[in-house]
Amino acid sequence: MNKISIPIGPQHPLLKEPLTMNIDISGERVLGGTLRLGYVHRGIERLAQQKTYVQNVHLIERICGICSHVHTTTFCHAVETLLGIDVPIRAQYIRALMCELERVHSHLLWLGIIAKHVGLDTIFMHTWHDRELALDIMEEVSGGRVSHAANQIGGVRFDLSQEQEAMIRKTVNDLSDKANTLMDVIENEPVLQARTKGVAPLSAETIKNYCVVGPVARASGVDVDMRRDHPPPPYDRLTFNVITRQDGDAWARTVVRAEETRETLKLCHTILDEMPDGPVSVRAPRKVPEGEVVVRSEAPRGELLYYLRSDGSENPARLKVRTPTLPALNLIPKQLSAIHVADIPVVMAGVDLCIACADR
Amino acid sequence: MSILKAVINAFRKTPDTVKYPYGPLVIPKGFRGAIVIDTEKCSGCGLCVRDCPAAGLELIKESRQDYQLIHYPARCAYCGQCEDSCARGAISHSNDLVEPTYDSDEWVVVLKHQSGD
Secondary structure (H helix, E strand, O other): OOOEEEEEOOOOOOOOOOOEEEEEEEOOEEEEEEEEOOOOOOOHHHHHHHOOHHHHHHHHHOOOOOOHHHHHHHHHHHHHHHHOOOOOHHHHHHHHHHHHHHHHHHHHHHHHHHHHHOOOHHHHHHHHHHHHHHHHHHHHHHOOOOOOOOEEOOEEOOOOOHHHHHHHHHHHHHHHHHHHHHHHHHHOOHHHHHHHOOOOOOOHHHHHHOOOOOHHHHOOOOOOOHHHHOOOOOHHHOOOOOOOOOOOOHHHHHHHHHHHHHHHHHHHHHHHHHOOOOOOEOOOOOOOOOEEEEEEEEEOOEEEEEEEEEOOOOOEEEEEEEOOHHHHHHHHHHHOOOEEHHHHHHHHHHOOOOHHHHHO | OHHHHHHHHHHHOOOOOOOOOOOOOOOOOOOOOOEEEOOOOOOOOOHHHHHOOOOOEEEEEEEOOEEEEEEOOOOOOOOOHHHHHOOOOOEEEOOOOOOOOOOOOOOOEEEEEEOOO
16 A cells, blocks of 8 residues: 655644644554654753843743643752752641642543543543633632742742642542542543553653653653652652552553542641741842753653753843653654554654643 | 533523623722822932832932822833832822824823922
8 A cells, every 4th residue: 555644833732832744654553753843942951041030930931831840840959959958847847748739630631631632522621621610719819820920049938828738639639539540441442442551652762762741651660750769859758659550551651640630639647737837038148150960750651851051140141941751752764653533643743742841 | 411401591590790890890809900100208219219110110210309200101000019119108000001003103291290490
């Protein structure tokens, strides 16, 4: 049968963000494909060198629309390390709580997308409804649904009142019930299993060769989580389970993210239980001493790495961001072989695309 | 069975969507809406302009007693940095929604005009 090349994107209903794929097919079989990135490159790393550290907190927040808080947390942690200031413990816990809520809403969003791609619109609507509860908490405490502007160098900008803590506990309890129901539905859903089991499996060796991190790696048995392996504060004081699976297929990725949602909600309770009283920020100087630092944290999609070099001025001399999605995107052409055309959306969604993060 | 339970619950509850603009709109207390200024407190020091990440504020200063503080709502990122930077608590976000505009370049709000006369 003749080989046909289908261009998909940069604007296409399958894609939530711009990306071009050229997929070679022969009948119903996919032979291979190539990717083209760079449509949402905004030159943020270069722009960061022209802005002050204070301004950069807000610039960095706009790298991603889903995991915006973990970006600013990692950046602020890098600056605070260079400054040598100790962030108040309560501020560390509030940062961690926001990071975990972000993980919940990111995973629920992804579960909705994978369900939508296999034709389960009911699960899509339920997960996206539940995701709104996590967003509601973040909007209530920070004032922003997507751009929370919660962090500042030296701590966080707001404290949690007792009423807000009670509201968060109640909503997290509701979300836990919903996550249990969702897990029950996912585990017993024959359509989802039929469409994802055995689709585009990735071995642990491939994952390591491509330097892939996060839930995609954990679904292939690579036990890596920065919150446990190199814990930024306060994760060194928190206990939680890292969810892994061995199969490495689209089903394993679905189960890892669904289980992680439940585990993250438990962690939210732990954070609220262990959160001490006290101040939420300390005054930080505007000029950062000369030096360089590497800070790592666990974003919803995997390890996030920030390299920051200071020349002693108010602006960074160099800021390098390594997001977890770029290596995962490299896996797509590899996965686009020996699958059916109908599996393309499952493969595309499987790595949890975030082109804004990858392009920066 | 779980999905059946969810379907039954869906019949019982009301829609989650807000009936905007005819129904009440609940805006969180910390919502960062339109910029407002207390002209009595503002001294024209320019700290808010210095820290604004989006060039949304401009200070045209002739002298200590003669200056204009200008806000460009279409450029503003509504991040709240000006509120944080202001030492006198003069500039802040209100809870009001920002109106849309057709001509963003011409959208200029003079927050304070201090004349030296």
